[in-house]
Amino acid sequence: MKRSTSTKGQRSALPPxxxxxxxxxxxxxxxxxxxxxxxxxxxxxxxxxxxxxxxVGLVGSGIYLGLAEKVTLLFCVVLxxxxxxxxxxxxxxxxxxxxxxxEKARVAKDAAAAGVAVLAAGTVVIFAALLVHNWDTxxxxxxxxVRQVLLGVPLTACVAGLMMERxxxxxxxxxxxxxxLGLLGALALRTTSYVFxxxxxxxxxxxxxxxxxxxxxxxxxxAGR
Numbered sequence: 065m066k067r068s069t070s071t072k073g074q075r076s077a078l079p080p081x082x083x084x085x086x087x088x089x090x091x092x093x094x095x096x097x098x099x100x101x102x103x104x105x106x107x108x109x110x111x112x113x114x115x116x117x118x119x120v121g122l123v124g125s126g127i128y129l130g131l132a133e134k135v136t137l138l139f140c141v142v143l144x145x146x147x148x149x150x151x152x153x154x155x156x157x158x159x160x161x162x163x164x165x166x167e168k169a170r171v172a173k174d175a176a177a178a179g180v181a182v183l184a185a186g187t188v189v190i191f192a193a194l195l196v197h198n199w200d201t202x203x204x205x206x207x208x209x210v211r212q213v214l215l216g217v218p219l220t221a222c223v224a225g226l227m228m229e230r231x232x233x234x235x236x237x238x239x240x241x242x243x244x245l246g247l248l249g250a251l252a253l254r255t256t257s258y259v260f261x262x263x264x265x266x267x268x269x270x271x272x273x274x275x276x277x278x279x280x281x282x283x284x285x286x287a288g289r
Contacts, residue, residue, distance in 0.1 A: 097273075103152045104227060104274040105281070109180065110148045111227045111274075117141045118220050118267050120191065124260030125251060126212035127205050133194050134257060140187040141263070147183045151176040211254070219247040219264065226271035231282055237275045244268045 103110045120137055129137075154176045162169040195202060202209070222244035226237055248265055255261045 099153075100149065100270065101273045101277050103149050104270060105277050107148065107152050110145075110152070111224075113144055113148055113184070114227065114267055114270060115220060115224050117145070118223050118264055119216070121260045121264040121267065122212050122216035122219070122251075125255040125257050125264065126208045126216070127198070128201055128256050129194070129198060133198065134259065136190060136194065138259070138263070140190055144180070144183050144187055147180045151180050208254070208256070212251070215247050215251050219244055219251070219268075222247065223268055223271045226268075226275040229278070234279065237272070237279075240275075241268065241272045244271075 104114060120141055124134060124137055155173055158169045158172055222240040225240040226244075245268070248261065248268065251264075252258070252261045
């Protein structure tokens, strides 16, 4: 479709940006939620972060940790999520402005991705340091660790299954979500931190929302990458 141009050679007038559903607090929360789910659906690294956060939640809800350790782990998870979402937004902005290959655009994207990688690597180092620092507690938590592994591995598989890119029947998503809820309920019976248990519940809900959005894209004929 051709854009209309003025006789004075000015830049073509662009169509007005479509209005959003609203600007209230609930509308703002809905837009932010949509941005989160969009990132999970379209960014593979974000899906990996969700799986890693689930594992962190399993550790935090299965091992007795101090308040400082819990806050540190939660902060690391939130910070990595924030960085990946910001990286996704920057990529979309660069693609919107630059319609052809440009070396500066590549550098901008690579630098943003490097920022996420540095945060993720730092989180792994912090996580390892916390485990070493609390090794005496971990060594005395054999039964709890076994329980977290037996129930946590299937839970993580449910979260990953919901976010899987491959097209699948709706009953598979229902099975993954229902199974995840059941496993979370079993884990919550002997949790050491309801904060981390709630974190895992939130991640399961995010994975379900991502599965629903991906199914909507499939039905519309435009699957996310």
